[in-house]
Structures are given as C-alpha cells and as structure tokens.
Amino acid sequence: MGDLPHDENPDMGAIGHDGTLDADNPSTAEIAANSPRYRRKSSTFIDGIHDVSEDAYMAPAQLYSTMSGRLFHSGRIAIVMVGLPARGKTHISVSMARYLQWLGVKTRIFHLGDYRRATVGGGGEVPEDYFYPNASPSSVMLRQKILKKCREDIYAWLNHENGQVAIYDAVNPTASGRRSLAKEFAKHDVQTLFLESYVDDEKLLRENARNVKIGSPDFADMDPDEAARLYLKRIERKIPVFETMNEKELNYIKMINAGEKLFYNNISFNYLSHRIVFYLTNTHINSRATFFVRAGSATDEESYRADAPLSEAGWGYAKLMADTLTKHREQERAESIARGGPDIPLRPLTIWCSTRLRALQTADAFEDYGYKVRQRSQMSQINPGVCEKLSERAIRRLYPEEVEKHELDPYHHRYPRAESYHDLAVRLEPIILELEREQNDLLIIAHESVLRVLYAYLMHVGTMEIPKLKFPRNEIIEIIPAAYQNEAKRIHIPGLDPRMVPGSPEDIRIPVPGSGSDLPSFPGGGLGSPPEPVVVVDKPPERVVNTSADAVKDKLGDED
Structure with a gap:
C-alpha cells in the first residue's frame, strides 16, 4: 500500500x-x-480513524465545503x-x-x-x-x-x-x-x-x-x-x-x-x-472479515469499453487466488480453535464483483466451493474518458493543461468525459452501506480503482493518498473490524507468474501517480511509470496491525 x-x-x-x-x-x-495521530505516520496499513484530521483537503465523499467547516x-x-x-x-x-x-x-x-x-x-x-x-x-x-x-x-x-x-x-x-x-x-x-x-x-x-x-x-x-x-x-x-x-x-x-x-x-x-x-x-x-482482490488479467487489458474475457493467465490466477483464500480461512479457523475458541463452522463467505466479464469470470473460481456471487453494477472501474488507450506521452501532448491539473489533485480532477476518484466514491456510497450491513465474511473482486476507494473507507485513508494505494495481484488484502480500529493483513498468493503481478496498466493509462510509483501525490508529482516485474517468493501471511499497542491494550481493561 x-x-x-x-x-x-x-x-x-x-x-x-x-x-x-x-x-x-x-x-x-x-x-x-489524540495521540493516535502518530499511528499511520508511516503506513496506510494502519487504520487512521483516530488520527487528527488535517483541514487542507476535503473528505473522500464530501460534496461541498463551507467557511465554518460544518455541513x-x-x-x-x-x-x-x-x-x-x-x-x-x-x-x-x-x-x-x-x-x-x-x-x-x-x-x-x-x-x-x-x-x-x-x-x-x-x-x-x-x-x-x-x-x-x-x-x-x-x-x-x-x-x-x-x-x-x-x-x-x-x-x-x-x-x-x-x-x-x-x-x-x-x-x-x-x-x-x-x-x-x-x-x-x-x-x-x-x-x-x-x-x-x-x-x-x-x-x-x-x-x-x-x-x-x-x-x-x-x-x-x-x-x-x-x-x-x-x-x-x-x-x-x-x-x-x-x-x-x-x-x-x-x-x-x-x-x-x-x-x-x-x-x-x-x-x-x-x-x-x-x-x-x-x-x-x-x-x-x-x-467479520472483508477481503479485497483484483480481477484476473483479460485478453484486452487496455480497453475500458471492450468487456474482454479473462486471458489464459487470468484463469490460472483466479484458480490460485480462490484456493489460497479458502486455505487461509480454514487455517484461521483451526488456529482459533487451538487458542480455545469455539469449534463452530466457518462463517459463510459472500462474494461481490462488478458486472465486467473479467470480474465475473474471476469469481467463477469459487463455484467449486459452493459460494454464491452477487454482481454490483456500481463497482465498475473508474471511467478514463478520452484517455482510453492513449499512452502517457500522447496524453501529455494532447491535454497538457489537464495533466497539470491532475498532478495537483489526482483525486478530484477528471479528464474530459472521464470520472474522478471523487465521482467514484459518490457512486460507491450504496455499496459502502451494504458493506456495513453485511454480516458474512465478504470478498470483493474489482478493478484496482474500486478497491482503492473501498479500502480507503475502511482504513480512513486521506484523499491525496487514495490514487497511490497498491493492490498487486499476488496479494489478497484482509480487513478485520475491531472495536477500537480496523486491522489489515496481507495474504500472499503463491505460484503466480511474475509477469502477472504488475497486471494491467493503471487506470487505463490515466496519468496518475500509480501503484508502482513512490512519487509525491501533490505539487511536484509526476506520472507513474509501469512497475518492474516482481520476483515472487512464497511467504506466510503478514499481519499488519497498530504497533502502538498501548492504546489498544488500554481498551482491553476499559471499564468506561
């Protein structure tokens, strides 16, 4: 991330x-x-809900602002x-x-x-x-x-x-x-x-x-x-x-x-x-847990309008991902029982995906396990507008003023006939309410732009950081709600071809600091270049939680 x-x-x-x-x-x-403002000082894998908010930027789904700051x-x-x-x-x-x-x-x-x-x-x-x-x-x-x-x-x-x-x-x-x-x-x-x-x-x-x-x-x-x-x-x-x-x-x-x-x-x-x-x-x-995962690679990765099916590599990815998640949930249940927890069946798993063919076919891998898949039309990826299939060089040449505006505010700016991340966040509000209502474990299969916004809601990520969040295809992201803050975990998907990990071009070539970029998110930020292939090494799931344990430990003994 x-x-x-x-x-x-x-x-x-x-x-x-x-x-x-x-x-x-x-x-x-x-x-x-307010001491928790230090919690997410170095990582968006730490829930920022208790951070002291800065006044410089509007909230992700904020529709307007006032002089007083009250709405x-x-x-x-x-x-x-x-x-x-x-x-x-x-x-x-x-x-x-x-x-x-x-x-x-x-x-x-x-x-x-x-x-x-x-x-x-x-x-x-x-x-x-x-x-x-x-x-x-x-x-x-x-x-x-x-x-x-x-x-x-x-x-x-x-x-x-x-x-x-x-x-x-x-x-x-x-x-x-x-x-x-x-x-x-x-x-x-x-x-x-x-x-x-x-x-x-x-x-x-x-x-x-x-x-x-x-x-x-x-x-x-x-x-x-x-x-x-x-x-x-x-x-x-x-x-x-x-x-x-x-x-x-x-x-x-x-x-x-x-x-x-x-x-x-x-x-x-x-x-x-x-x-x-x-x-x-x-x-x-x-x-209950919420899992985020990318859809598999399609035969035509660069087209927004073409609803392309999964490629051969995409089908292989979907099978590996489904097997990895299933084994992980079974392992977590076994560990819970070993710690003295109740010996109860696994919590049901609900799967949401967009109506795009690549997302539906990625979800098909769970049919063998008997899980139902629900399509959500609001979860379609961000619309790139006129930037579809254009190279970054072409976008700079054709729309230099738009590129400059986008680099200043990659969250709120939209290219001609395109959507901004703010537009996407407003579109996803019904999904957020459904997400809060869901009582089963939930797997969300979608484009990276959609995952960024939903993850930002659950982990309280600021608007200037949302366009830079990374969801590589060789990881499943798990979020576990807790009383004081949410916790996040990476689950590695072993055995993927390293060429699969960078995945599709970021946002259909919209020039935003992308998943593979460590560039600044505002003034001075540049265009994200395609990331280098990643060398995949098998590793156990990594649990990334609040390392400032004092606040959480205090809540354990809280009688107020």
Whole structure:
C-alpha cells in the first residue's frame, strides 16, 4: 500500500483561552485521546480513524465545503453513548465516526476511558466505589475532575477547531446524569443525541466480552467462556446501577442486541440526525472479515469499453487466488480453535464483483466451493474518458493543461468525459452501506480503482493518498473490524507468474501517480511509470496491525 507522508508539525498543544495552541501545556485530550495521530505516520496499513484530521483537503465523499467547516446546516451535535461495557459502544462510536468523516462531517471521538487513564496514570486503578452512586467524597471529586477535563476538550474542539460532531464514549448510566448532561450541552448551544447500545442476549454478551475484553492480562491462560463470565460479573459489581434510556424529553436512539431492533425518540431536529439514524439501520457489531482482490488479467487489458474475457493467465490466477483464500480461512479457523475458541463452522463467505466479464469470470473460481456471487453494477472501474488507450506521452501532448491539473489533485480532477476518484466514491456510497450491513465474511473482486476507494473507507485513508494505494495481484488484502480500529493483513498468493503481478496498466493509462510509483501525490508529482516485474517468493501471511499497542491494550481493561 502507499505510505503516508510524515507529519510536518506533530506537536499539538492545548487550546488557550484566546483560541491559540499552547504547545507548552498539552491537554489530556492531546496526550490521551489524540495521540493516535502518530499511528499511520508511516503506513496506510494502519487504520487512521483516530488520527487528527488535517483541514487542507476535503473528505473522500464530501460534496461541498463551507467557511465554518460544518455541513448540512446542522450546527454542532454531541452524540452521547450510553450502555454498560461489552455492549459495543466503542465499536459503534468508531463506525459512526468513520461514516461521518467519509461524508466530510468534522467528527471526533472522546473516549472517557482515555481521560481516566491519563488522570490516574499508567497502571493506576480508580477506587472500588468509583462507579457507585453513593461514592465516597474522594471518588466523587476524582470522577468530576475526569469528566470536567473531557468536556472542556469537547467544547474547545467544537468552539475553536470548528468541530461539528463530538462523540462522547462513556457509560452514562443514570437518567439524572443524562438530563444534566443535556442541559449542560444546551448552555453551550450544542444539540445532544443520546445513543444507547442495549444488549440482553446472553450469547451476544459473552461473544462481545470474549472478542473485546479477555485479551487483558487478568484473563491470561483462562478458558475464553469462563473469562467472559467473570468479566460480566465484574461489570455488575463495579457498576451496580444502570438505568436504560426512557427519558421522553431527550433525543435518543436505542439499539437493541446490536441492531436487532432500533427505537428512537425526538430525533427529527436536523438532516444530519436522520443520516445518523439511516446509517445505524445499516450497521451491526458482529465481527467479520472483508477481503479485497483484483480481477484476473483479460485478453484486452487496455480497453475500458471492450468487456474482454479473462486471458489464459487470468484463469490460472483466479484458480490460485480462490484456493489460497479458502486455505487461509480454514487455517484461521483451526488456529482459533487451538487458542480455545469455539469449534463452530466457518462463517459463510459472500462474494461481490462488478458486472465486467473479467470480474465475473474471476469469481467463477469459487463455484467449486459452493459460494454464491452477487454482481454490483456500481463497482465498475473508474471511467478514463478520452484517455482510453492513449499512452502517457500522447496524453501529455494532447491535454497538457489537464495533466497539470491532475498532478495537483489526482483525486478530484477528471479528464474530459472521464470520472474522478471523487465521482467514484459518490457512486460507491450504496455499496459502502451494504458493506456495513453485511454480516458474512465478504470478498470483493474489482478493478484496482474500486478497491482503492473501498479500502480507503475502511482504513480512513486521506484523499491525496487514495490514487497511490497498491493492490498487486499476488496479494489478497484482509480487513478485520475491531472495536477500537480496523486491522489489515496481507495474504500472499503463491505460484503466480511474475509477469502477472504488475497486471494491467493503471487506470487505463490515466496519468496518475500509480501503484508502482513512490512519487509525491501533490505539487511536484509526476506520472507513474509501469512497475518492474516482481520476483515472487512464497511467504506466510503478514499481519499488519497498530504497533502502538498501548492504546489498544488500554481498551482491553476499559471499564468506561
């Protein structure tokens, strides 16, 4: 995948009373909540959902911009999460932030657990009665200190950084506390939308606890089911009072059992609230993998309009790819059982492909395994317009001004009668919502331009990096959703002819810094030249996850 440029100004300080940054007095938000801006400093294989967004570029699917940076005439909104631990609040928060940021809505998540850890220090514990309604005076003071700091950072971001949606991720267990919170936000001219994740399905509770929490050292070498039971008992002991949402005067949405049912109350206050509800009707918190793979090579690789069939090499690639993915999924299941996971059948695999003949024929290789293939017309590759079949030299000669514009902004620029990557992202929005709704493992077979956009959504890649993302044919890319961030993995396809790996010309010769290029993505960037043949060496799958493990480790023991 393409690498992100290093941040030129990584030191963010606290916001002073005059609205300026105080670099000598970093806030808890910058230390704890926003430290993940360093995560994808060197690789787009690390999910950037928690990165501090830069204001220089529009979001991938953003349709317009405003002076204030706020969209849809919706003002400022605080989405307040409600629910006990292991109910999927953080997962929902991250998923919702991903979708809103994709649309261009300035959204940031404020995890109260980050503030608690920053206040009590590394390895510190809150008092036993910290969550009790009748807590001791010292515990009440500690709780108020943590809450005050978190809310100050929310207001600072909304007021001084033109933020629009602040997601407040905490338990918020009592009705009185929620009413007070709504009144406080109203004083700051912030609309409040409560979102409760309510789970009474014991099987789902145990699965959530097992998937999210038992990585803690407290449960090391313990049977996963027993660890989940102990963890849920710990929640009952530490948070003895929880009142589900029933406040008629508040704006709230209640998700029951990870989207099985959805209730809402008083949420018709603006367009953005309706978009949030619409998104929540298409999401869930069940774990499943998404795989990305290129279509095989065709007999006529350079034509956009000719719907050419697979070449002989393309058929061979399709068979190798299908065998590799099938073996990988079976191996992952065996490893999960060996680690103490449940001995259950493989999760069903759904296959999506475009309506192009080469994609359909690539998917045919899975028929022997009994998988169904669904065609998606929106997943057709980017339209090159007048650039079809033209060499880069010819494009430079015929359209020098267009080439210059394209090099400045390869994401938004379109050649005559062509599509831009932004056009493609807007076209793919129904696919993104279907992707969120899908509960089976999902394999997407498409042209590299389509894979770039869908991968960018799931891994929060910026617009200037999307045209440079690389999907060589000798790799399957797997994305695994997790509560705090998504994880990515490369799965090598062994035995391919090295000439197959570079594959078809990038975007039918549209002169954009291509998959084989390490050129800059804006001013100074040049045309990507065809990559050299790759020497294929058999190697095991490489797992590429967030190496800044502290934040993820912290979430494992999070009781907020």
